[in-house]
Amino acid sequence: xxxxxxxxxxxxxxxxxxxxxxxxxxxxxxxxxxxxxxxxxxxxxxxxxxxxxxxxxxxxxxxxxxxxxxxxxxxxxxxxxxxxxxxxxxxxxxxxxxxxxxxxxxxxxxxxxxxxxxxxxxxxxxxxxxxxxxxxxxxxxxxxxxxxxxxxxxxxxxxxxxxxxxxxxxxxxxxxxxxxxxxxxxxxxxxxxxxxxxxxxxxxxxxxxxxxxxxxxx
Amino acid sequence: xxxxxxxxxxxxxxxxxxxxxxxxxxxxxxxxxxxxxxxxxxxxxxxxxxxxxxxxxxxxxxxxxxxxxxxxxxxxxxxxxxxxxxxxxxxxxxxxxxxxxxxxxxxxxxxxxxxxxxxxxxxxxxxxxxxxxxxxxxxxxxxxxxxxxxxxxxxxxxxxxxxxxxxxxxxxxxxxxxxxxxxxxxxxxxxxxxxxxxxxxxxxxxxxxxxxxxxxxxxxxxxxxxxxxxxxxxxxxxxx
Numbered sequence: 115x116x117x118x119x120x121x122x123x124x125x126x127x128x129x130x131x132x133x134x135x136x137x138x139x140x141x142x143x144x145x146x147x148x149x150x151x152x153x154x155x156x157x158x159x160x161x162x163x164x165x166x167x168x169x170x171x172x173x174x175x176x177x178x179x180x181x182x183x184x185x186x187x188x189x190x191x192x193x194x195x196x197x198x199x200x201x202x203x204x205x206x207x208x209x210x211x212x213x214x215x216x217x218x219x220x221x222x223x224x225x226x227x228x229x230x231x232x233x234x235x236x237x238x239x240x241x242x243x244x245x246x247x248x249x250x251x252x253x254x255x256x257x258x259x260x261x262x263x264x265x266x267x268x269x270x271x272x273x274x275x276x277x278x279x280x281x282x283x284x285x286x287x288x289x290x291x292x293x294x295x296x297x298x299x300x301x302x303x304x305x306x307x308x309x310x311x312x313x314x315x316x317x318x319x320x321x322x323x324x325x326x327x328x329x330x331x332x
Numbered sequence: 333x334x335x336x337x338x339x340x341x342x343x344x345x346x347x348x349x350x351x352x353x354x355x356x357x358x359x360x361x362x363x364x365x366x367x368x369x370x371x372x373x374x375x376x377x378x379x380x381x382x383x384x385x386x387x388x389x390x391x392x393x394x395x396x397x398x399x400x401x402x403x404x405x406x407x408x409x410x411x412x413x414x415x416x417x418x419x420x421x422x423x424x425x426x427x428x429x430x431x432x433x434x435x436x437x438x439x440x441x442x443x444x445x446x447x448x449x450x451x452x453x454x455x456x457x458x459x460x461x462x463x464x465x466x467x468x469x470x471x472x473x474x475x476x477x478x479x480x481x482x483x484x485x486x487x488x489x490x491x492x493x494x495x496x497x498x499x500x501x502x503x504x505x506x507x508x509x510x511x512x513x514x515x516x517x518x519x520x521x522x523x524x525x526x527x528x529x530x531x532x533x534x535x536x537x538x539x540x541x542x543x544x545x546x547x548x549x550x551x552x553x554x555x556x557x558x559x560x561x562x563x564x565x566x567x568x569x570x571x572x
Binding site: 230232233235236237238239240241242243246250251254255 | 380382405406408409411412413415417419420421422423432433436437478481482485
């Protein structure tokens with residue numbers, strides 16, 4: 115097997131751009147996903163059965179359908195409805211955020227419910243509103259417990275963002291396929307992209323375990 | 333101060349509280365005793381709306397809790413609560429625990445809140461623990477901090493839900509001492525407890541509850557020496 119480093123070098127700039135986009139998409143996805151997920155989880159924990167049901171349905175539908183299908187529906191159906199043309203990057207951001215929000219909502223709910231209910235009662239008995247109690251008492255404690263599963267979610271998101279290549283969002287996988295199409299070279303294109311993904315997820319894993327250790331010391 | 337009339341509470345088909353009527357005056361220390369399962373804790377938790385009541389009325393300082401227009405959060409600022417298992421916030425230092433509600437609910441200035449916190453910590457004898465986290469405290473110390481935290485909101489009434497039941501025996505005294513001081517200062521208190529010594533010494537009135545009802549209420553001398561109800565006699569003979 116000969117490995118042609120010259121074509122990897124030729125695509126270097128594209129790979130770099132693609133990697134940056136992959137990182138950007140994942141970051142925005144996890145950020146928006148966490149914000150949406152927080153509200154979905156609070157919604158699901160509402161006392162009113164009907165309200166809670168709406169959010170349960172959202173979670174079930176999003177978790178029960180493939181990300182690729184969601185991506186195609188959003189790219190070819192929903193985004194053109196609002197922007198009057200398709201936009202691969204916008205569609206990817208929307209699809210990744212929505213998809214991540216369903217998983218993150220359940221992570222957050224588990225985190226919140228793992229905090230002893232006396233904490234909420236103590237906070238409320240001092241006159242705090244539900245939201246204040248969440249913000250100052252429950253979430254800071256739940257955050258510590260949610261960090262490992264949130265990290266998992268972020269890692270999945272980085273890898274799942276490769277699906278965006280199917281709708282021509284020029285992220286890492288898109289350039290690997292472009293390279294493969296131009297030179298018919300399998301190893302150079304896919305091994306390189308695999309290595310970059312591995313580098314990204316490995317770095318993230320390291321960062322997360324550092325963060326976890328620091329939270330534990332505090 | 334507190335007027336409770338025809339208070340009823342049930343979980344599904346189980347009646348926890350059946351028609352409770354009681355009036356508590358300012359500066360009164362009402363001690364609620366009775367066997368477990370009598371509904372003592374539920375009764376206390378109804379007073380600051382930690383439990384939703386099924387029927388009846390609770391008025392605190394003339395404000396009706398059952399009125400939909402009543403702001404429960406505002407009312408809770410005036411009613412402090414101390415729990416059996418402390419419920420301190422473990423991610424905050426002792427000082428932050430006490431300061432949190434004044435800062436966030438009353439929007440006090442940091443300096444002002446800090447000053448008041450130190451006064452309160454002095455009062456419960458734990459000023460030297462201001463900057464430690466709750467996990468390094470003993471049970472008795474935790475409960476004294478919890479009392480300080482409730483007092484930080486300057487409540488008109490303090491509710492105590494078995495404040496010494498989760499403590500090692502040698503730590504009960506220090507918590508009761510703080511509560512006695514509070515009673516001497518004229519705080520209106522409702523205390524659910526099994527500490528009969530405390531009830532006799534500090535209580536201005538003893539309420540005996542069983543199976544969701546108030547069976548008997550009287551001054552400590554009368555209730556402990558001449559209980560008139562059979563259930564009260566049986567209960568007291570077992571524990572005294």
